[in-house]
Amino acid sequence: MNEHILLVNPWIYDFTAYDLWMKPLGLLYLASHLKNSGYKVTLLDCMDRHYPFMPLPDHPGPKRLKSVGCGSYYREKIPKPAQFLSIPRYWSRFGIPWDEVKKQLKEIEPPGWVFITGTMTYWYPGQVAFLNLVRQLWGKTQVIIGGWYPTLCSEHAHQWGFDRIIEGIDPLLVIKQLSSDFKELSTITGYKEFFSVKPAFDLYKKLDYTVVLTSIGCPFRCTYCASGRYFSEFWRRPWEQVLDEITYDYENYRIQDLAFYDDALLYRAEESFLPLLKALQKERLPLRFHLPNSIHARYVTREIAELMRECNFETLRISLEFSDVDSQKNTGNKVDNFIFEKAIQSFIQAGYAPEELEVYLLFGLPGLKAKDYELSIEYVTDLGLKPRLSLFSPLPGTPDFEKVIMHQIKDDPLFQNKIAYLYLSEQNELYEALQRKISKYTFFH
Ligand code: SF4
Incomplete structure (x- = not known):
């Protein structure tokens, strides 16, 4: 078995975003467990500031934070959602440019599964945009969504056509739901087993x-x-x-x-x-x-x-x-x-x-x-x-x-x-x- 799974930390759609030591830790633990179970795992972290060819952000951000590893994200200004037209702030998609992500996806082996995580509930447009991109590129790929959005707004999340919706933030609850498709994960029944691996930071280049x-x-x-x-x-x-x-x-x-x-x-x-x-x-x-x-x-x-x-x-x-x-x-x-x-x-x-x-x-x-x-x-x-x-x-x-x-x-x-x-x-x-x-x-x- 060498099924390919693409793990995704999607873009942030917001007025503002800043990398204050932000990494998708849960996703990286999951990556390690899947790798150990024999799957071929690819990570696409759209918020990786060191992604090759990432353009420079329009402002560097505070010096002190920059000196301790933090930094501003590159952003593409995009039209505001109709609901926010009265708000006098720019609306942006933060992270790797859209065209670059598309190019990257075209170059990889089509995955059988894509798992899209998410942090804030209101960042769901990033998860939905990624789903649509996957649908355009690979018709048969199964797409799973997890994170706070489907956990707290499950009904809302059901409208987009994800193949599977993971509700819950607790890692054991997530693993339990994933185990029906990824049987090898069913051996993880306690936090002790979940944390027995190291998060897959090795999937980053820098x-x-x-x-x-x-x-x-x-x-x-x-x-x-x-x-x-x-x-x-x-x-x-x-x-x-x-x-x-x-x-x-x-x-x-x-x-x-x-x-x-x-x-x-x-x-x-x-x-x-x-x-x-x-x-x-x-x-x-x-x-x-x-x-x-x-x-x-x-x-x-x-x-x-x-x-x-x-x-x-x-x-x-x-x-x-x-x-x-x-x-x-x-x-x-x-x-x-x-x-x-x-x-x-x-x-x-x-x-x-x-x-x-x-x-x-x-x-x-x-x-x-x-x-x-x-x-x-x-x-x-x-x-x-x-x-x-x-x-x-x-x-x-x-x-x-x-x-x-x-x-x-x-x-x-x-x-x-x-x-x-x-x-x-x-x-x-x-x-x-x-x-x-x-x-x-x-x-x-
Ligand atoms: S519930 Fe806990 S984590 Fe949340 S604000 Fe209160 S003390 Fe902090």
């Missing part, structure tokens, strides 16, 4: 960074977040296995930067993350670590902060979301101001400068007013820290999605786009005013 996941799930159920709700349990990988993967990536891909993808990296840290930090401290690999998903202030201790500093954890994001006690309690109680200040103190005592700590405040949640944002910004800046506003994206299956009164949002996942939501809910002017306020603060400090 890498600036790799990413790693040490756990599955999150113990919290924040009212605006879908992450924790779609895993049956919280599960941690043995730290020795994670260390082995990090060492392997360093030795084989010669990367300098590595990002952790966990939703709850510090939860039950003594079982895995703490021993991993101690081992990394001994190994002294010349790596910089980054945490694009913010960490839980609740579980930060002085010991963890010091080890993170020693091990070169450079990008630290801590979510506060709001400084108001009621908002904190009503949205899931993941943090309060006392816990937050204690965590910040631990990081400062460990040697981090305040400007190295990025504090996330959530903007756009239904019910929040200008005053609430101002108080949160003041609270963070009074502590000498820099706030960053993260935009609320209404996600189906979360309590806050139900509070959004724009009815179109339920009909088309495109409206779950955070920039679209910002404009269509008429909060863009307030957002811009707050951004100006934050940048003035940064200027004077």
Whole structure:
């Protein structure tokens, strides 16, 4: 058996996109399992910035992020969807140019199967565009769609004619559904087996960074977040296995930067993350670590902060979301101001400068007013820290999605786009005013 499977990370269709340590990790694990089962696997990551002949992006993006492996994507400006005509921003297809992808596909052996993954629900136009391209080129190829879009918007996803729709983000659920067509995968019945292989980063020609996941799930159920709700349990990988993967990536891909993808990296840290930090401290690999998903202030201790500093954890994001006690309690109680200040103190005592700590405040949640944002910004800046506003994206299956009164949002996942939501809910002017306020603060400090 040598059946050919094409694994695809499709283009992003959006107003904005940036490579902040973004790799399709689940797809890369799947690639390894399929390869080990005897399939011929080809990866086409439309978001690979180092793809041969990739044109340069129209702007380089922030210098600091560029120096740690991140970067802007090339984009093709395309007509906006009719729903967004009133939004004064360009709409683009980010990633490898369309014609180049088409050319590439014509050169490969026609696959029996194409698996198209996806991240945000509102990026489904990339998955659908790829499906249409496959249909044009290879009539008999079976096309499977996975990721958040078919998981959260399954009914919507059924209209396009995919041959199989995988619902679920939990890797075991994905494997179970795939096993009916790929019988060899049915031996993977636990997380232990799923994570027993290394993600197939070897399918890339060049890498600036790799990413790693040490756990599955999150113990919290924040009212605006879908992450924790779609895993049956919280599960941690043995730290020795994670260390082995990090060492392997360093030795084989010669990367300098590595990002952790966990939703709850510090939860039950003594079982895995703490021993991993101690081992990394001994190994002294010349790596910089980054945490694009913010960490839980609740579980930060002085010991963890010091080890993170020693091990070169450079990008630290801590979510506060709001400084108001009621908002904190009503949205899931993941943090309060006392816990937050204690965590910040631990990081400062460990040697981090305040400007190295990025504090996330959530903007756009239904019910929040200008005053609430101002108080949160003041609270963070009074502590000498820099706030960053993260935009609320209404996600189906979360309590806050139900509070959004724009009815179109339920009909088309495109409206779950955070920039679209910002404009269509008429909060863009307030957002811009707050951004100006934050940048003035940064200027004077
Ligand atoms: S703590 Fe973070 S990952 Fe967990 S549910 Fe809340 S927002 Fe989501």
